[in-house]
Amino acid sequence: MAHEFLRQAPDRPESLVTYLPQTIPAAAFAPAGSPHAPTESAHRHAALDRGAMASLARLTGGISPHAVLDAWSDWTMHLARAPGRQLELAERAQANWLKLAQFALSGLSGTFGEKPFPPGPHDTRWSHEGWDKTPFTLWQQGFLGLQDWWQAATGDLRGLRKQNAERTGCMMRQLLDTVSPANFPLANPEILERSLSTGGRNLVEGAAHFLDDACHIVAQEHRPVPEDFALGKVLACTPGAVVFRNDLMELIQYAPATRTVRPEPVLIVPAWIMKYYILDLSAQNSFIRWLVAQGYTVFCISWRNPSADHADLSLEDYRTKGIMRAVEAINAIVPGQRVHANGYCLGGTLLAIAAAAMARDGDDRLASITLMAAQVDFAEAGELLLFLDESQVAFLEDMMWAQGYLDRPQMSGAFALIRSEDLIWSRSVRRYFLGEQDMPTDISVWLRDTTRMPARMHSEYLRGVFLENRITAGRFAVEGRVIALKDISVPMFVIGTESDHIAPWRSVYKTLLFTDCDLHFLLTKGGHNTGILSEPGHPRRHYRLGHRPAGALYCDPDSWLAAQEPAEGSWWPEWARWLDGHSGAPMPARLLGAAQRGYPPLEPAPGSYIHQA
Incomplete structure (x- = not known):
């Protein structure tokens, strides 16, 4: 194992910079020909270290023994x-x-x-x-x-x-x-x-x-x-077609279910950690099918399941080749209309990054932003934060460096x-x-149908977004320039769930702390997935809804909770009423795709990426 890493190291110097910049000093990666250029020996030694850690990671299931020992020794000495x-x-x-x-x-x-x-x-x-x-x-x-x-x-x-x-x-x-x-x-x-x-x-x-x-x-x-x-027959069976595909995602447009639709289309950005059809499960609890029935032209991203060949995909690739490319395609298929963007879980975090960058650059193609169980600040990120520190992230990075991805x-x-x-x-x-x-x-079935995550992208997410919390610290740069969530001026609708242990609702609520736009915050009963899948008619459901006008003073989450009376039922109709209020008058329903503008229907929904194992 070590010999294999040593053999490959001279051919992969860039990987040492990309995945783990702190492994060896920055001077070791100076340009070729400079007095401080790295030697082949430096690459080999670094590769040996990383290969050893990657082998250990396979034995421990990705849990860093150094982090474990540090926790126990800290506790023992203080006790x-x-x-x-x-x-x-x-x-x-x-x-x-x-x-x-x-x-x-x-x-x-x-x-x-x-x-x-x-x-x-x-x-x-x-x-x-x-x-x-x-x-x-x-x-x-x-x-x-x-x-x-x-x-x-x-x-x-x-x-x-x-x-x-x-x-x-x-x-x-x-x-x-x-x-x-x-x-x-x-x-x-x-x-x-x-x-x-x-x-x-x-x-x-x-x-x-x-x-x-x-x-x-x-x-x-x-x-x-x-x-x-079966996918496409029982699950993910809302009628539609793939209207765009690149090496990172497929863009699905769903067939209209009503004679008229709102002018503004809706783009759904799911998390890349699981497949998109959590939002298009069975016919009775499909969020996408329900939204189409409310008279909207709905698009959804279906991420590919990356392999070792996609190890160099970055978080920026997911923004540009994913969200921004989808918005570009939608603008061609539905010309002249701004887009209602809806991000779920990590997809919501990425959408917030994209929206802040668009606002900074004067790009006004978004009509509204909805974040479902999505965090923008990770200081109180819940129980998953227990497993992440510098040692653990470095350990995962070494394992992904060897594999090219984080496996299921x-x-x-x-x-x-x-x-x-x-x-x-x-x-x-x-x-x-x-x-x-x-x-x-x-x-x-959806929970077991997990995906892999590219090494570079996941490392950037763990380190920059999760561990270092750069988005709300004013240190997250897009295209070389820092973004700020307060630049977002379009209306926002943010949804948290009461018993979410992945994105705790008080952490999700902190979106109000870092934005100044008109914002509705809704807290619904349920967990990370079950709270979002709260279709009308679902028994024993309730929600709380509050409104923060643009520029209003901040209210802490506990005070907000005490001031909001619960309403019985599903939150979906409440969100649809809000969406209607930020949409134009209905118009005749649209056909799928726009062949004359380069976006013909490629294949029926749910496409091919959803089937990648």
Whole structure:
């Protein structure tokens, strides 16, 4: 492995600059012929370092051991010099044992009292009624009592970096989850009950599921979309056509569903981390299908799934070849009309960058901007921030340098760890011990249909946007000039979701802090995906909506929340009313594409990039 990197290093000097400028001093990359020009030896030594780190990254799943050790050593040293906290933890341990003893004694009468350690809101491991009976309830409470103690032990400590406190707490939860009684057949009443009723058939079927999953993991195979959820037939089936394609994206235009449409078209910019059809799932919850039915000409970007050949694609490429090229195509297909731009998740972050650059340059082709669960400031970026610091980013950069991209398992694993008790352990128990098949749904099929991310682009995003928070710090440059979100003057509609752990709503709300334009902020019930997929008729949904006029004073998120009364139902019609208010009078519906202007329909929606594995 090291020999291969050494052999290739002289032919790839630019990659060392592009992906990890801090690996070796800048002088090492001086122009050829200068007194400080890099030597072949410098490239070889750097490549050896990066090759070694890339090999280690494959073994650790992309988690930097240096970051792990730093967190634990920071926590250990601060705890060692804090006798007050040590005494507090000793007292808490004593109190927890006393609670457990009292709970156990209450069961001697035949019925247990109230459980002293209730499970968390996302912890579904204890839903079976058997966990209320002896001895299982004692094992459960013993485990949750230990979990409670470690949560206190890894809490904030004077002098301890907050990120390291949260990181040690997260890692300890992962370690404790491996020894949960719910994971062991003889300690889990649901597994015992199922084994007795089926004669052990569930364990045989579970073993088959385990072998099947193991084979796919070892082979790194991408599971195809089930036939019951075929793309273009069941999912992503809104009628339309690809009207433009380049090496980075396909632009889909959807066929009108009404006789008249609003003059201004809508461009949807999805995240590149997953495929676009989260917004065009089944017919009943497709955001795109619903929007077309409201009388709009809708376009959507479908990003390609990059391979190692696309390692040099940059964040700027995604802006120019993606958003800006799409706007150019739409202007040709729908001439004379400004565009309503809608960005989801990372697509919204990229759209904000593009919109700020357009505003700076006097480009007025946007009619409005909608950001759905999208952040522009990453100082409070949620639980994903636990996994990112300089050491972790450098580790990922070395791994991507070797591969050319960030692969699916390396990306999805970080998301799963955040809700490991449900996304990892509960699923494992159901599949491997209860013998249950994964019952696919439209959203679970989409979740498994992940994509790769080009090395250069993802490095630029992690370092410049996420880690260094350059967008709102006034240090993010487009075409050599810094952008500012306050330059945006078109109306904005920003949507956050209440239980979003990827883009926490208070972080999304900070868009109000860095903009001066007329802005509506809407907070809806649900998580990062389920809150956005909130079609009319969806039960038990509500939202809150507030309006900040252009130039108004800032209101902090907690004060805003206290002032907004919840409204029942879906937020989609509320957004459509806002969009209507910034659109012209209806006109006859348009045909797909514009062959006479160089944009003929190329193939039916959903195109070909969506099928790339």
